[in-house]
Amino acid sequence: MAVPGAAPSRLALALAALAALAAVKYYRDAEAARQQELALKSLGSEGLFLFSSLDTNNDLYLSPEEFKPIAEKLTGVTPVSDFEEDAPDPNGETLSIVAKFQPLVMETMTKSKDGFLGISHVALSGLRNWTAPVSPKSVMLAKQFKAFLPPKNKLDLGDPWWIIPSELNIFTGYLSNNRFYPPPPKGKEIIIHKLLSMFHPRPFVKTRFAPQGSVACIQAISTYYYTIAFRIHAEFQLNEPPDFPFWFSPGQFTGYIVLSKDSSHVREFKLFVPNKRSLNVDMEWLYGTSEGSNMEVDIGYLPQMELESTGPSVPSVIYDENGNVIDSRDPSGEPIQFVFEEITWQQEIPWEEAAQKLEVAMYPFKK
Numbered sequence: 001m002a003v004p005g006a007a008p009s010r011l012a013l014a015l016a017a018l019a020a021l022a023a024v025k026y027y028r029d030a031e032a033a034r035q036q037e038l039a040l041k042s043l044g045s046e047g048l049f050l051f052s053s054l055d056t057n058n059d060l061y062l063s064p065e066e067f068k069p070i071a072e073k074l075t076g077v078t079p080v081s082d083f084e085e086d087a088p089d090p091n092g093e094t095l096s097i098v099a100k101f102q103p104l105v106m107e108t109m110t111k112s113k114d115g116f117l118g119i120s121h122v123a124l125s126g127l128r129n130w131t132a133p134v135s136p137k138s139v140m141l142a143k144q145f146k147a148f149l150p151p152k153n154k155l156d157l158g159d160p161w162w163i164i165p166s167e168l169n170i171f172t173g174y175l176s177n178n179r180f181y182p183p184p185p186k187g188k189e190i191i192i193h194k195l196l197s198m199f200h201p202r203p204f205v206k207t208r209f210a211p212q213g214s215v216a217c218i219q220a221i222s223t224y225y226y227t228i229a230f231r232i233h234a235e236f237q238l239n240e241p242p243d244f245p246f247w248f249s250p251g252q253f254t255g256y257i258v259l260s261k262d263s264s265h266v267r268e269f270k271l272f273v274p275n276k277r278s279l280n281v282d283m284e285w286l287y288g289t290s291e292g293s294n295m296e297v298d299i300g301y302l303p304q305m306e307l308e309s310t311g312p313s314v315p316s317v318i319y320d321e322n323g324n325v326i327d328s329r330d331p332s333g334e335p336i337q338f339v340f341e342e343i344t345w346q347q348e349i350p351w352e353e354a355a356q357k358l359e360v361a362m363y364p365f366k367k
Helices: 006-054 064-075 125-129 142-148 189-196 351-362
Strands: 093-102 137-141 161-164 213-221 225-233 235-237 246-250 253-260 266-272 281-286 295-300 304-309
Touching: 093 142, 093 266, 125 246, 137 142, 137 189, 142 189, 142 253, 142 266, 161 189, 161 225, 213 351, 225 266, 225 351, 253 351
Parallel strands: none
Antiparallel strands: 093 137, 093 304, 161 213, 213 225, 225 253, 235 246, 246 281, 253 266, 266 304, 281 295
16 A cells, blocks of 8 residues: 655655755865865965875875875985785796887977087987887786786776876975986886886886876776776986987876786786877987086977787696696697687776876876
8 A cells, every 4th residue: 555645755855865965065075175275375386286296195185105205305215115026937928019119200309400509410319310119029927017906995996006106296306317327127117117128228217307107097897807097207318428318208108908906917908108299209418417517408299109919918838638738839830829708897987087087196286
């Protein structure tokens, strides 16, 4: 038997709940705007920019983790990375990666073409001689890509984390221009350095100026896989002594990796410098060996700089049903073809949304 007024009563409750949610959202938005205004009045625009460069989750509070770059700068003590590389597994899967590179279009340099402003062939020799990737193809262990996996507290779609944390902000300044050889990579820097070394032998995985580092977020999730979107700020030193340093700094490297949650299998990998804009590379070079030496600055267009896997990672050793090692080629001499299951994504966000999350992580003021 229906109870008179029951349906209208439920409708009224639902409307009241929606009104309450809207009121809560309005209050939170208004409070966030008020806090932002108070912070601007208290710190000024430059101070707020410095604060925002440290406030990675944009909650207007600095946690001990967020304050760490300042503490390290003041104390001079850098904690040991908690990332541990797995011992190489000779039986693990391997991934083949190819490098594609088209050199800078010299005519797009705005003021530093040969003969203009007295720029000599010597100053641009490293740039002119870089016409192809140093390693057109490389084979890497799938397990090396473990560095791209999310930390346990960053398993939501679009929630960014740092693969290589930035160590620079307005307070800490910038790194020296007068360097030729990158420092030995450590921890999660190793895989980024190894990948970028396919293009040129002297990649710096930490740029001289902020925003510095590599950031990532989950774009899609399945039962066994993640699609991880990433953004890397890195640069290359194109000259060696006796020439003066020449810095080549793409606007960004971006890309994605489809990786199993235990990092034993890589389904896809791609890294590239975006080329949709007419200028996408900064260049700087010194005319002396000291920090006070004159520096020339220019920009230009790089048509192509990308790395891409040729297919999914495959076992380096194959066993039969009895556990015996078998040849990786069939009796006719052709490589054994592997069949991979289709991945069904349970949650995902568009690439554009993931890229925007990474950009805001690099440039917090863009929020």
